[in-house]
Amino acid sequence: MYTLDVNVARTESHSPLWVDRGLIEKLPELISPSKYSSFVVVADAGASKAKDRVCAALSVPPTRVLSLTGGESQKNVNELIHLWEFFAEQKLDRKSLVITVGGGATSDLVGFAAGTYMRGVAFLHVPSTLLAQVDASIGGKAGINFHGIKNLIGSIAQPVGVVIDIDALETLPEREIRSGFAEVVKHGLISDRAYFDKVTARDCMRWTPDEMVEIVHRSCEIKKAIVECDETEQGPRKALNFGHSIGHAIESFALAHGPALTHGEAISIGMYGEAYISYRVGKLSLADLTTIDTGLTAAGLPTRLLKSIPAGELRALISKDKKNVGGQVKWTLLERIGSAVFDVVISEDVIGESLAAIQPGATHPC
Numbered sequence: 001m002y003t004l005d006v007n008v009a010r011t012e013s014h015s016p017l018w019v020d021r022g023l024i025e026k027l028p029e030l031i032s033p034s035k036y037s038s039f040v041v042v043a044d045a046g047a048s049k050a051k052d053r054v055c056a057a058l059s060v061p062p063t064r065v066l067s068l069t070g071g072e073s074q075k076n077v078n079e080l081i082h083l084w085e086f087f088a089e090q091k092l093d094r095k096s097l098v099i100t101v102g103g104g105a106t107s108d109l110v111g112f113a114a115g116t117y118m119r120g121v122a123f124l125h126v127p128s129t130l131l132a133q134v135d136a137s138i139g140g141k142a143g144i145n146f147h148g149i150k151n152l153i154g155s156i157a158q159p160v161g162v163v164i165d166i167d168a169l170e171t172l173p174e175r176e177i178r179s180g181f182a183e184v185v186k187h188g189l190i191s192d193r194a195y196f197d198k199v200t201a202r203d204c205m206r207w208t209p210d211e212m213v214e215i216v217h218r219s220c221e222i223k224k225a226i227v228e229c230d231e232t233e234q235g236p237r238k239a240l241n242f243g244h245s246i247g248h249a250i251e252s253f254a255l256a257h258g259p260a261l262t263h264g265e266a267i268s269i270g271m272y273g274e275a276y277i278s279y280r281v282g283k284l285s286l287a288d289l290t291t292i293d294t295g296l297t298a299a300g301l302p303t304r305l306l307k308s309i310p311a312g313e314l315r316a317l318i319s320k321d322k323k324n325v326g327g328q329v330k331w332t333l334l335e336r337i338g339s340a341v342f343d344v345v346i347s348e349d350v351i352g353e354s355l356a357a358i359q360p361g362a363t364h365p366c
Helices: 024-031 045-058 077-089 104-119 130-136 166-171 174-191 193-199 209-229 236-241 244-257 263-280 286-298 311-319 348-357
Strands: 002-008 013-020 039-044 065-068 097-102 122-127 141-146 149-156 161-165 331-336 339-344
Touching (some): 024 122, 039 104, 045 166, 065 104, 077 104, 104 122, 104 149, 122 130, 130 174, 130 209, 149 244, 161 166, 166 209, 174 193, 174 339, 236 339, 244 263, 263 286, 263 331, 263 348
Parallel strands (some): 013 161, 122 161
Antiparallel strands (some): 141 149
16 A cells, blocks of 8 residues: 655645555545544445445445535536535534545535535545546645636645545546546656656556556655645646646536537647647657657547637637636646646747647647
8 A cells, every 4th residue: 555645834734645456445444533523425426336335434324425416517506505505414513524435526526615614624535536536636626617617716625635446446437547547647748757658658448457556656646746845836736737728628618518528538638739839839849749649649548629629719718717817828838748837928829829739630740
């Protein structure tokens, strides 16, 4: 079992993170249940097996469990109110523990609800998707979508722990495995060339569970190091936004108009688009851009849209991104594979070229 501690100086918080197989059954050993006055479990529809394992491990009765639909569409004000009502009905107090079981959308929504209820009730993440295991459950970001903008309303509050059981991925659909793997590849792109080379060496569905323990652990190490030095995203944490300015715009458009895209699919396309920008402004070599294109494809991830999205629509969504400052888009780009820079301002012409480069059938520069 791997154990990492996410230590945040701003709040002096200590958030342990465990990675291994068969960890859910070890929950009583990991979290010291006697510290809490009560438990509730909030799980999404795709995590029923993991939810049952959690409830069995901690003897949580069905009346203390709330099921959500899962997915980005649940991250709205109405579902937030629903959660607060559930917490009130269950008479949660400041010593209670909320346990989230499911994907990144669930940890986002429930973490925000718990972090704001009674000005903060403790919550523990048990992520059951690869995306949540390597990204959403780590770092304390939580929130909901608002006015068609992803994660426009939110907060940063650290969980009391993150229990990453690789066996929870057994029932995950292939498409969701691939979606999560986009964030794995991103960690290599922004921080570790050797890791990028490793995780793009084969299709992501060919890794064994034991190999996935090692991969997830390394991704968690990378994100932990970034979060610890910049919890509130004033500097280095912005590197984690690579691929997300374009990717979130694609995801928001798809959520409103279709066709349906997973977060990872949108971010993978966004990473190619933003790598293209990095190349066009002279920061990234053509050789590295080509390696990124072929590496994402080899891992089984898309680099072009399957259906065209008007550039004007994407530009409008990018202009509303919560990371913008003073009306300017601040981009995270690559200097090379394994090294990112942030707060870069680029011209509208280059943005237009990048949005053309991700359209269906767009060719790679020679």
